[in-house]
Amino acid sequence: MKKSVFLGALTVAGIVAGGASAATLDEVKARGKLNCGVTTGVPGFAEPDAQGVWQGFDVAVCRAVAAAVLGDGNAVEFVPTTGKTRFTALASGEIDLLARNTTWTLSRDVDLKFEFIGVNYYDGQGFMVPKELGVASAKDLDGATVCIQTGTTTELNLADFFRANGITYEPVPIETGAEAVQQFIAGACDVYTTDASALAAQRANFEDPSAYVLLPEIISKEPLAPLVRHGDNEWADIARWTLNSLIAAEELGVTSVNLEELSAGTENPEINRLLGTEGDLGAMLGLDKDWAKRAIGVAGNYGEIFEKNIGASTPIGLARGLNAQWTDGGLIYAPPFR
Amino acid sequence: MTTLADPHTESFRPSMLLNDTRYRSLTFQFIALVAIIAAMAFIGGNLVRNLTEAGLNISYDFLGAQAGYDINQRPISYDSQDTHGRAAMVGLLNTLIVAFLACVTATIIGVLAGVLRLSPNWLVRKIMSFYVEIFRNVPVLIWILIIFSIMINAAPAPRDFRGDDPSASMWLFDTIAVTNRGVYLPKPVWGSGSLLVVGVFIASIIGIFMYRRYARKQLYDHGRLVPTFWPSVALFFVPVILAQLVMGSPISLEYPELKGFNFRGGVTILGSLIALWFALAIYTGAFIAENVRAGILAVSAGQTEAAAALGLRPGRIMNLVVLPQALRVIIPPLISQYLNITKNSSLAIAVGYMDLTGTLGGITLLQTGRAIESVLLLMLFYLIISLSISFIMNIYNNTMKLQER
Numbered sequence: 116m117k118k119s120v121f122l123g124a125l126t127v128a129g130i131v132a133g134g135a136s137a138a139t140l141d142e143v144k145a146r147g148k149l150n151c152g153v154t155t156g157v158p159g160f161a162e163p164d165a166q167g168v169w170q171g172f173d174v175a176v177c178r179a180v181a182a183a184v185l186g187d188g189n190a191v192e193f194v195p196t197t198g199k200t201r202f203t204a205l206a207s208g209e210i211d212l213l214a215r216n217t218t219w220t221l222s223r224d225v226d227l228k229f230e231f232i233g234v235n236y237y238d239g240q241g242f243m244v245p246k247e248l249g250v251a252s253a254k255d256l257d258g259a260t261v262c263i264q265t266g267t268t269t270e271l272n273l274a275d276f277f278r279a280n281g282i283t284y285e286p287v288p289i290e291t292g293a294e295a296v297q298q299f300i301a302g303a304c305d306v307y308t309t310d311a312s313a314l315a316a317q318r319a320n321f322e323d324p325s326a327y328v329l330l331p332e333i334i335s336k337e338p339l340a341p342l343v344r345h346g347d348n349e350w351a352d353i354a355r356w357t358l359n360s361l362i363a364a365e366e367l368g369v370t371s372v373n374l375e376e377l378s379a380g381t382e383n384p385e386i387n388r389l390l391g392t393e394g395d396l397g398a399m400l401g402l403d404k405d406w407a408k409r410a411i412g413v414a415g416n417y418g419e420i421f422e423k424n425i426g427a428s429t430p431i432g433l434a435r436g437l438n439a440q441w442t443d444g445g446l447i448y449a450p451p452f453r
Numbered sequence: 454m455t456t457l458a459d460p461h462t463e464s465f466r467p468s469m470l471l472n473d474t475r476y477r478s479l480t481f482q483f484i485a486l487v488a489i490i491a492a493m494a495f496i497g498g499n500l501v502r503n504l505t506e507a508g509l510n511i512s513y514d515f516l517g518a519q520a521g522y523d524i525n526q527r528p529i530s531y532d533s534q535d536t537h538g539r540a541a542m543v544g545l546l547n548t549l550i551v552a553f554l555a556c557v558t559a560t561i562i563g564v565l566a567g568v569l570r571l572s573p574n575w576l577v578r579k580i581m582s583f584y585v586e587i588f589r590n591v592p593v594l595i596w597i598l599i600i601f602s603i604m605i606n607a608a609p610a611p612r613d614f615r616g617d618d619p620s621a622s623m624w625l626f627d628t629i630a631v632t633n634r635g636v637y638l639p640k641p642v643w644g645s646g647s648l649l650v651v652g653v654f655i656a657s658i659i660g661i662f663m664y665r666r667y668a669r670k671q672l673y674d675h676g677r678l679v680p681t682f683w684p685s686v687a688l689f690f691v692p693v694i695l696a697q698l699v700m701g702s703p704i705s706l707e708y709p710e711l712k713g714f715n716f717r718g719g720v721t722i723l724g725s726l727i728a729l730w731f732a733l734a735i736y737t738g739a740f741i742a743e744n745v746r747a748g749i750l751a752v753s754a755g756q757t758e759a760a761a762a763l764g765l766r767p768g769r770i771m772n773l774v775v776l777p778q779a780l781r782v783i784i785p786p787l788i789s790q791y792l793n794i795t796k797n798s799s800l801a802i803a804v805g806y807m808d809l810t811g812t813l814g815g816i817t818l819l820q821t822g823r824a825i826e827s828v829l830l831l832m833l834f835y836l837i838i839s840l841s842i843s844f845i846m847n848i849y850n851n852t853m854k855l856q857e858r
Binding site: 198199202203222226227247248256257258259260265267270271273274275278284285286287288289290297298301302303304305 | 521522523524525532533534602605606610611612613633634712713714715717724725802803805807811815816819820822824
C-alpha cells in the first residue's frame with residue numbers, strides 16, 4: 116500500500132516535471148519574468164549601466180521577447196553567463212532564452228540540441244594589434260602570441276587560419292574578455308582575436324583606442340543568434356517571430372516614434388498584420404494581437420536598436436555593413452508576416 | 454549437586470536479529486547498506502533516464518575525434534590535427550609538471566620557513582610569521598592572479614628588447630631573456646660525441662657518491678674527517694669540462710634570439726607556468742612551514758640539550774638530531790599538502806596554463822558538449838594522480854617511521 120503511494124507520487128511528480136519542461140511559455144507567464152542569459156559584460160551588446168540596468172544590443176532582444184509575452188520589457192531577469200556556462204544554463208532550464216553573441220553552428224544546433232531563432236548580428240572573427248607593431252595583415256603574424264577566449268568557435272578558427280596559411284602562433288587561452296584585454300594591453304600577447312564586433316566594443320573602453328588597429332582579415336563567418344532549447348517549438352516560434360518583428364518593423368518603416376500612429380491602422384496591410392489591426396497572427400503564436408507592437412515599443416525597431424547601442428554614433432562605432440536591411444544591400448531579412 | 458549438561462545450543466530465531474546484541478549491529482548495517490545502494494541506484498537510474506529522454510548517451514567516442522585547437526605548452530608532440538584524447542594527455546602531463554615543480558619548491562620553502570620560525574633571532578622569526586600568516590590566509594586563486602598580473606605588468610614585453618636603444622636587455626651575457634610571456638633560456642644542442650661527455654658526467658656523479666662513502670668510512674673506522682665539499686664540486690665540474698674541451702665542444706648552446714614577435718630558439722618556460730608554480734609553491738609552503746614547526750616542537754627539548762651537551766653545533770643538532778625525529782610528525786600532513794598542490798593546480802586556467810582541467814575539462818568539454826563524460830574522466834585522472842602520490846609518500850613514511858622491535 117505504502118509502496119504504491121510512493122510510486123504514485125513519483126509518477127505524478129514525473130508527469131508534472133515533464134509537462135513543465137514542455138511549455139516554457141506557461142512557465143514564463145506563471146513566473147511573471149523572463150530569465151534571459153547574456154554576457155558577463157560586452158559594451159554595447161550587454162552591460163549594466165551606471166544604474167545597474169542592463170543595456171545593449173542583445174539585451175534588447177530579451178526585452179522585446181519579455182514585452183511580447185508578458186507585456187513589460189522590464190520583466191526580465193538577466194543571468195550573466197560565460198562562454199563555458201551558457202549552454203548548460205540554457206539546457207538545464209535556468210534561462211529561457213540565451214541572447215549572448217553565440218555563433219550558430221551545426222553541432223550546436225543539432226548535437227547540443229538547441230534551436231537558433233534567427234541571426235541578429237552577422238559577425239566574423241577579426242584581429243586587433245597595437246599600431247606600433249606595424250602589422251598590416253593577419254598573414255604577417257607568423258610567430259605571434261595570440262590571446263583567445265576559451266570555449267568558443269574562435270580558437271578552432273584560429274588554428275585553422277594559421278594552419279591554412281602555414282604560419283605558427285602561440286595561443287594564450289583566457290577565460291573572460293576582461294582578462295584578455297588586461298593581458299593584451301600589458302603586451303603579454305601581440306594579438307587579441309575574437310568577433311570583430313566585440314573587438315570594436317572592447318577597444319572603445321581602452322585608455323587610448325587609437326593606438327590599436329583592427330586587421331582587415333575576417334577569418335570566419337560568425338552569425339550571432341539568440342537561441343532556445345530544442346523541443347518546445349511554440350516557445351521557439353515566439354522568440355523567432357519577436358526578433359523578426361523588430362527586423363520587419365525597420366523594413367516597413369515602423370519606428371518607436373510613429374508606432375502609436377501606425378497602430379491605429381494604415382493603408383499597408385503588412386503593417387496592419389504586424390501591429391495586430393488586421394488578421395490574428397498573435398493568436399497563432401498563443402499571444403494577444405498587440406504582441407509585436409509591444410516588442411517594438413520597448414526600444415524601437417532593429418535599426419533603432421542597432422544605432423542606439425553599437426551604431427556609428429556610439430563609442431563602439433560599428434557600421435551596418437552586412438547587418439543592413441536586404442533592401443540596403445545587407446543580409447538582414449525577415450520572412451513575410453502573413 | 455551439579456550436573457554437567459551439554460551447553461544449551463540456542464536455535465536461531467528471526468527476532469534475534471533485533472533483540473540480540475550480537476546480531477543487532479549487523480542487521481542495522483545491512484539495512485543501511487541496502488538503503489545506500491537503493492539511493493545510488495535511484496540517482497543513477499534517474500540520471501540515465503533523463504539523459505535518454507534528452508537524447509544524450511554516455512559515449513567516449515569523442516576522445517578519438519580531431520581536437521582542432523592548439524595548446525601552448527606541449528611536453529609531447531601535439532598539434533590541432535591530433536585527437537581530444539591526445540590533448541587530454543598533454544594536459545595531464547602539464548598538470549604533472551606544475552604539480553611536481555610546486556611540490557619540490559613548496560617543500561624547500563616550507564622547511565626553511567618552518568625552521569626559521571623557531572629561530573632565536575627576533576626579526577627572522579617575525580618575518581617568517583608574517584610570511585606564513587599572509588599566504589595561508591588568502592585564497593590561492595587570488596595569489597595566482599596577483600603574482601601573474603605583477604609578472605605581466607612588471608616584466609618587459611618582447612617588443613621592449615627591440616630597437617637601437619631598447620628599454621630592456623637580456624641577462625647573463627645575452628643568454629637569458631626574461632619577458633612577460635615567459636623566460637627564455639639557452640638550449641643545449643647535442644653534437645656528435647656528446648654521448649661521451651654525458652657518460653663522463655654520469656661517471657663523475659657516481660664518483661662523487663663513491664668518494665662520499667669513502668669519506669664516511671674513514672670517519673667511522675678511523676675517526677678522520679676527510680673534506681667532502683670541495684672535492685665533490687671539483688669532481689662534478691672538472692671531468693665534464695675536460696671531456697667537453699678534449700672532444701672539441703660537442704655540446705653547444707642555442708641562445709634565444711628576438712625574431713619577429715617573440716624570442717625564438719632556446720628553451721621557453723611560459724609565464725603562466727612560472728606564475729602558477731610560484732603561487733602554488735609559496736602558498737603551500739606556508740602550510741608546510743607550520744607542519745615543520747609542529748614537527749620540530751614535537752621533539753622534546755631534552756634532545757636538543759643533550760646534543761648540545763655532546764658538543765654538536767646548532768646546524769648539526771638540527772640536521773642530525775631534531776629533523777630526523779621531526780620527520781615522523783611532518784610527513785603524514787605533508788602528503789595532504791602534496792595532494793592539495795595537485796588539486797589546486799586545476800586553477801591553472803586563471804592564468805591560461807593548459808593543464809588537464811584546461812584541456813579535457815575546458816576546451817574539449819565545450820567543443821564536444823560531452824560534459825558528463827569529460828568530468829567523470831577528469832575525476833578519474835585526479836583520483837589516480839592523488840592516490841599515486843599518497844602511495845609513494847606512504848612508502849616513504851613507512852621507511853621513516855619509528856621501527857618498533
